[in-house]
Amino acid sequence: MSDRIIDSHIHLDMYRQKERLEILSELDFAQVKALICVSNHLKSSKETLRLAHEDSRIKPAFGFHPEQALPTDYEAAELLTFIEQNQHEMIAIGEVGLPYYLRQDNKGVSLDGYVELLETFVQKAAALGKPIILHAIYEDAPIACDLLEKYSVPDAHFHWFKGDSQTIERMAKNSYSISVTPDVLYEKEIQDLVRAYPLSRMMVETDGPWPFEGIFKGSMTHPGMIHKSLEKIAELKKVSAAYVYSKIYENTCRFYKL
Structure with a gap:
């Protein structure tokens, strides 16, 4: 059985240097063939690009994480210019989206500016022909779908998705990942989402350094954890682990043109 894996969403620049070096030194042993490394803002994007220049297994994506205060117009323009200038080294635009958790903590946060910024990123993905990596969950997901449909962007990756059955059906119909x-x-x-969503549009991720519970409680988030995820997906889908490994690796390579 080939147990090759790709971490399709990790914030490598957010790890401490010692942790980052440890992860990179262990990728081959863990059968991790690539890391799709997303960015939080312009500084993060520059650091992610620097890391990618040092290790070809790092595939950089540039964007603005929505769970923070909006950038100024000047900051947004700087980031968009950076994306334009580095489009040939960028595997995707991301992480971008809408601030669900920020609004839970602060009900006074307006969504309007975030929707406008997300629309700009969706337009940019369409113009450059690049995939887009989305942070859009629950009631925010249909707004993201509206924008993707408006600009005919087919290669959308909803990371760590959560949402209602109607949105899940809409996303599957549009072949979003x-x-x-x-x-x-x-x-x-x-687990319910895994049962419902087509395996052909599924990838795996850590979102590291975000920590996890259960058997991973107290452990540094490592791409090698994905092996356990794949075993669980196989159990939930009631298919062989070998098939799940092969299919999800193939899905990720196809989506990101690896």
């Missing part, structure tokens, strides 16, 4: 984190081992909501 999702990725599953190690919380599939213990979260019923994610």
